[in-house]
Structure formats: structure tokens, C-alpha cells
Amino acid sequence: MARESLIKTYVVAVGLAVACSLLVAGAAIGLRPLQEENKVIDRKKNILVVAGLHDAAVPVVEAFQQVEVRIVDIETGEFVSEDKIDPATFDQRAAAKDPNMSVRIPAEKDRAGIGRREKYALVYLVQKDGQLDQVVLPIVGKGLWSTMYGFLAVGDDLNTVRGITFYEHAETPGLGGEIDNPLWKDKWTGKKLYDDQGTYKLEVVKGAAAQSGPGAEHQIDGISGATLTANGVSYSVAYWMGADGFKNLLERLKAEGA
Numbered sequence: 192m193a194r195e196s197l198i199k200t201y202v203v204a205v206g207l208a209v210a211c212s213l214l215v216a217g218a219a220i221g222l223r224p225l226q227e228e229n230k231v232i233d234r235k236k237n238i239l240v241v242a243g244l245h246d247a248a249v250p251v252v253e254a255f256q257q258v259e260v261r262i263v264d265i266e267t268g269e270f271v272s273e274d275k276i277d278p279a280t281f282d283q284r285a286a287a288k289d290p291n292m293s294v295r296i297p298a299e300k301d302r303a304g305i306g307r308r309e310k311y312a313l314v315y316l317v318q319k320d321g322q323l324d325q326v327v328l329p330i331v332g333k334g335l336w337s338t339m340y341g342f343l344a345v346g347d348d349l350n351t352v353r354g355i356t357f358y359e360h361a362e363t364p365g366l367g368g369e370i371d372n373p374l375w376k377d378k379w380t381g382k383k384l385y386d387d388q389g390t391y392k393l394e395v396v397k398g399a400a401a402q403s404g405p406g407a408e409h410q411i412d413g414i415s416g417a418t419l420t421a422n423g424v425s426y427s428v429a430y431w432m433g434a435d436g437f438k439n440l441l442e443r444l445k446a447e448g449a
């Protein structure tokens with residue numbers, strides 16, 4: 192065969208394409224378990240962060256040992272035994288899409304804009320001196336462009352917010368993306384979910400929250416230029432802390448004197 196021929200060119204090009212695609216496919220498959228493991232670690236880190244327990248000097252997996260992971264039946268607020276659903280393997284996101292593991296949310300109740308919600312959820316309990324100190328609850332809801340996934344930490348009175356964080360969303364950086372701004376997240380700390388009658392009250396307002404007076408403890412500053420994302424957060428938290436979400440769990444824990 193001639194040193195330079197059309198066939199040789201094709202052979203080299205096809206050979207190179209096959210080799211490269213095998214390499215890319217192999218890397219994608221080979222790295223998937225590592226990616227999954229990193230996602231789990233990232234979620235644990237976010238739970239520690241929202242609970243104020245993250246310390247950069249302590250490995251996440253080690254610090255996470257102080258967190259008790261339970262599965263809750265959202266409708267009843269009762270914990271589910273590990274024999275029925277193992278928290279270590281429960282895939283809550285998959286459950287939210289599985290018709291057998293989720294319920295359709297009627298449109299008039301679907302404040303989070305998610306269509307369906309899982310029947311069972313992973314919740315995270317943190318004890319201090321043998322008493323429940325806080326509970327970290329998963330939240331999910333639609334922003335302007337994306338579904339936002341996060342956690343809300345509630346203190347031992349089962350009413351006061353300790354923190355909020357989102358570990359996944361695709362809102363615009365600098366606009367809706369400001370939900371990740373620590374200064375905005377700090378505004379949630381100390382706010383009350385419910386009033387004295389147990390009615391859900393917390394909301395992200397447009398503009399500045401009242402500094403004092405009636406209702407101030409239930410208001411959080413809006414995000415300028417990102418009212419739609421901020422509303423999405425407000426409505427999503429309202430859904431998940433409401434009667435269709437974790438309110439039953441919070442009331443049960445409160446009644447039990449947690």
C-alpha cells in the first residue's frame with residue numbers, strides 16, 4: 192500500500208474515533224460510582240452545613256456520625272422501621288417519580304410546583320445532651336428555571352429555623368443564584384415557621400422584611416431582581432412545612448417533647 196493513501200487515512204481516522212469513544216465511554220462508566228459517592232458526600236456536607244455542624248477540619252463522613260438518619264411517612268409523620276425501608280439505600284428522588292412510592296399533588300395544593308411527592312422521606316435528627324436539638328428536612332420546589340433541592344434545619348422547639356441551604360439548582364448566577372448567598376441564607380436563622388395557633392406563616396416578602404412588630408419573625412427579605420426564584424423558595428418551604436409536608440412530623444415530635 193502506498194505510504195499515503197485514502198484508505199490509510201480512513202483507517203487511522205476510524206481507529207482514532209473508536210479508540211477515543213471507548214476511552215470516553217470507559218471513563219464515564221468507570222467514574223460513575225465515584226461520582227455517586229461524591230454526590231452522597233456533598234449531600235451530607237450540606238446537611239452538616241445547614242445544621243451548623245460543618246467543620247472543614249473534620250472529614251464529612253466522620254462528622255456525619257452525629258446525625259441520625261430516619262425515614263418518615265410524610266402523611267402520618269411516623270418513622271418507618273429500617274426493616275421496611277433502609278435509609279442507607281433509599282433513593283428519595285427515584286421514589287418521588289415512582290407511582291407506587293409517591294402521590295400526585297392536587298394542583299391547588301402544589302405550591303412547590305413539583306406535581307408529585309414521595310410518600311417517604313429521609314430526615315436527619317441531631318441530638319444534644321440526649322435531647323433532640325434539631326431536625327434537618329429535605330425541601331424541593333420549582334424556581335424560575337429549575338427544580339431547587341435543599342435542606343431546612345428546624346430547632347428543638349420544632350418551629351424556629353436554624354438554617355436553609357440549596358445543594359442543587361440552575362437559577363441564574365447573580366440573580367436567582369443569590370439563594371446561595373450566605374448573607375441571604377443567614378436571614379432565615381431565627382425565623383418562625385408557625386404562629387402560636389400552629390398556622391404556617393413564614394414567607395419571603397418582596398423588598399425588605401419588617402424589622403419588628405407583628406409578623407416580623409415570619410418575614411424574610413426578598414432578593415432584588417430575583418423575585419420569581421425567591422417566591423419559588425418561599426412557596427416550596429411553605430409546601431414542605433405545611434400539612435401536606437412535614438408538619439405532622441414536627442407536631443408529633445413536639446407533642447412527644449422530643
Ligand SMILES: Cc1cc2nc3c(=O)[nH]c(=O)nc-3n(C[C@H](O)[C@H](O)[C@H](O)COP(=O)(O)O)c2cc1C
Binds near residue numbers: 363419
Ligand atoms: C437572563 C435573565 C435571567 C434571569 N434570571 C432570573 C432568576 O434566576 N431568578 C429570578 O427570579 N429572576 C430572574 N430574572 C428576572 C426575572 O425575569 C424577573 O424580572 C424578576 O424575577 C423580577 O424580580 P424583581 O421584581 O425583584 O425585579 C432573569 C432575567 C433575565 C433577563
